[in-house]
Amino acid sequence: MGRAVYEGFYEPNHKISDDEGFRQDVLMLCQELKVPLIRYPGGNFVSGYEWQDGIGAKEKRPVRLDLAWQSIESNQFGLHEFMSWSQKVGSEAMMAVNLGTRGMSEARNLLEYCNFSGGTYWSDLRKANGQGEPFGIKTWCLGNEMDGPWQIGHKTAEEYGRLAEETAKVMKLVDPTIELVVCGSSFREMPTYGEWEQTVLRHTYDDVDYLSLHQYYGNQEDDIGRYLARAVEMSQFIQEVTAICDQIQEEKQSDKQMMLSFDEWNIWYHTLESDKEQVLWQEAPPLLQDVYTFEDALLLGSMLITLLKHADRVKIACLAQLVNVIAPIMTEKEGAAWKQTTFYPFQQVSLYGRGTALKTELTVNHYFVEGIGEVPFVDSVAVYQVDDQTVTIFAINRHQSEVMDLFLDVDTIVVEEVLEASELAGFALKAVNTKDQQVVVPCEVDNYHQEGQSFCVSLKPLSWNMVRLKVK
Numbered sequence: 230m231g232r233a234v235y236e237g238f239y240e241p242n243h244k245i246s247d248d249e250g251f252r253q254d255v256l257m258l259c260q261e262l263k264v265p266l267i268r269y270p271g272g273n274f275v276s277g278y279e280w281q282d283g284i285g286a287k288e289k290r291p292v293r294l295d296l297a298w299q300s301i302e303s304n305q306f307g308l309h310e311f312m313s314w315s316q317k318v319g320s321e322a323m324m325a326v327n328l329g330t331r332g333m334s335e336a337r338n339l340l341e342y343c344n345f346s347g348g349t350y351w352s353d354l355r356k357a358n359g360q361g362e363p364f365g366i367k368t369w370c371l372g373n374e375m376d377g378p379w380q381i382g383h384k385t386a387e388e389y390g391r392l393a394e395e396t397a398k399v400m401k402l403v404d405p406t407i408e409l410v411v412c413g414s415s416f417r418e419m420p421t422y423g424e425w426e427q428t429v430l431r432h433t434y435d436d437v438d439y440l441s442l443h444q445y446y447g448n449q450e451d452d453i454g455r456y457l458a459r460a461v462e463m464s465q466f467i468q469e470v471t472a473i474c475d476q477i478q479e480e481k482q483s484d485k486q487m488m489l490s491f492d493e494w495n496i497w498y499h500t501l502e503s504d505k506e507q508v509l510w511q512e513a514p515p516l517l518q519d520v521y522t523f524e525d526a527l528l529l530g531s532m533l534i535t536l537l538k539h540a541d542r543v544k545i546a547c548l549a550q551l552v553n554v555i556a557p558i559m560t561e562k563e564g565a566a567w568k569q570t571t572f573y574p575f576q577q578v579s580l581y582g583r584g585t586a587l588k589t590e591l592t593v594n595h596y597f598v599e600g601i602g603e604v605p606f607v608d609s610v611a612v613y614q615v616d617d618q619t620v621t622i623f624a625i626n627r628h629q630s631e632v633m634d635l636f637l638d639v640d641t642i643v644v645e646e647v648l649e650a651s652e653l654a655g656f657a658l659k660a661v662n663t664k665d666q667q668v669v670v671p672c673e674v675d676n677y678h679q680e681g682q683s684f685c686v687s688l689k690p691l692s693w694n695m696v697r698l699k700v701k
Contacts, residue, residue, distance in 0.1 A: 230274055230298055230554050231516030236562045237552035238314065239306045243563055250306075251314055254566040258558050259318045259551065262572070263579045268323040268370065268492055268547045269311050273297035275373050276329025276381040280339050283307020284358050294510070296381055301512040308343075312364050321367065323410075323492070323547070326396070328372030328389070329382025333396040337403050340369070344404045368408050368545070370492065371396055371433075374415040374443065376425050386425045390432030397436035408438040410490045410545070416444050417466045426470060430477040430487070439490035439545060442470055445555075446528065447498025453524055453658060453691070454596060457627045458604040460531035465601075467491070467539045474542075490545040494532065496525050496571070497555045517554045521569045523656040523669045530574035530653070530693040531625045537578070537610045540586040548575060561664060570662055570669040573653060577671070577695050581621040584614035593633070607633050607688060613700075619648065622696045626688035637684040644684050645699045650674050654692035671695070 241250035274297045282304045290304040326336040343364040345352040374380050375389040411433045414422040448456040474487035499519035536546045552558045557572035595603040609624035626633045651671040676687045
């Protein structure tokens with residue numbers, strides 16, 4: 230989509246691109262984020278995509294119309310390029326199959342091409358195209374947002390449920406080791422939300438491993454209190470979908486607990502109006518190039534806390550997207566690459582939010598937001614890493630004027646020392662980062678006090694905070 234791939238991380242004519250056309254500056258920024266899993270090729274794009282167009286000799290690949298975004302797709306970047314790039318980034322692939330214009334036959338062929346060892350038509354074609362060993366892709370999405378009327382090949386819940394059920398069965402006949410993600414609602418406000426999940430799961434529950442959730446948030450009202458409450462709304466969404474999954478589990482008297490894949494989530498609103506004026510049928514048009522602010526970084530951090538607090542059921546969560554398109558990384562054609570404000574909370578959680586998310590109980594005052602309810606001024610989560618015996622605390626202070634003291638009260642952990650403390654705080658709400666100046670960046674602080682086993686962190690108004698503790 231847009232400049233995510235072309236002019237994003239793939240730009241053969243850039244002076245610092247490698248022999249495969251991958252920009253080395255973008256590659257390094259992606260490596261800094263330590264992303265474990267990357268979903269490809271989308272997104273709305275996948276519902277009209279013919280994967281065979283992106284394999285084989287580049288000079289023979291067809292140029293196509295991408296109807297999802299009314300753009301031109303050159304297919305110079307395809308399956309093999311993506312797998313090579315993701316390997317260099319250090320990420321695994323989460324592959325989506327086209328259940329819009331195509332179906333179960335093409336899905337099983339793609340899986341055979343990617344994962345079967347050899348001796349068959351599709352696996353031998355992969356070898357002929359230069360990949361001797363199977364790609365071994367573990368996680369697969371059964372289409373994308375099939376409940377949406379905007380989707381190419383949009384289906385009713387009954388139509389999609391049956392197709393997804395049969396596609397899941399045939400794919401697991403090809404490779405029983407894979408895990409599958411079935412489409413939930415495109416967002417919580419969909420008129421079919423709830424009913425869609427129930428119908429689809431009644432068809433697919435025994436054959437899939439995850440149900441997907443998608444949601445984007447914005448600050449169109451320019452109300453910081455309401456905006457930062459969106460993470461509470463996200464938590465309510467997760468709880469509702471979890472309850473639906475458990476309802477179907479009970480109906481089916483199944484031993485399997487359905488997990489969730491929040492495989493599209495982000496902030497998206499800055500370019501909603503300007504993108505309506507895009508010139509159609511361009512190659513790599515500048516779509517959804519939201520420039521993120523300090524207040525966007527605060528919400529993104531809050532959303533990350535929400536995802537960690539629901540890590541018992543949300544096992545996959547994909548920020549959409551990675552480069553240029555509502556992304557933490559921005560690039561200039563033939564020029565620089567830089568970090569948006571949202572890069573930093575995402576990076577900190579990716580690096581240090583690994584291990585076991587601890588169940589925390591927070592006693593804190595609230596404010597009220599119509600349509601959402603009570604919103605705590607402070608939200609926080611702690612993650613324990615057994616390998617290095619650390620606890621990392623992520624915390625957000627939503628209060629617009631007051632410092633909030635976060636007291637840690639734990640009976641089973643002894644805090645030995647503070648390894649690191651940082652905050653994003655004190656910036657103008659609309660402050661942004663540019664290629665020339667990184668304004669909104671975390672800074673190291675000593676905003677904590679420890680006396681014996683009493684530990685306190687002072688959270689500035691409107692701040693994102695991380696504290697890493699060495700414990701035993």
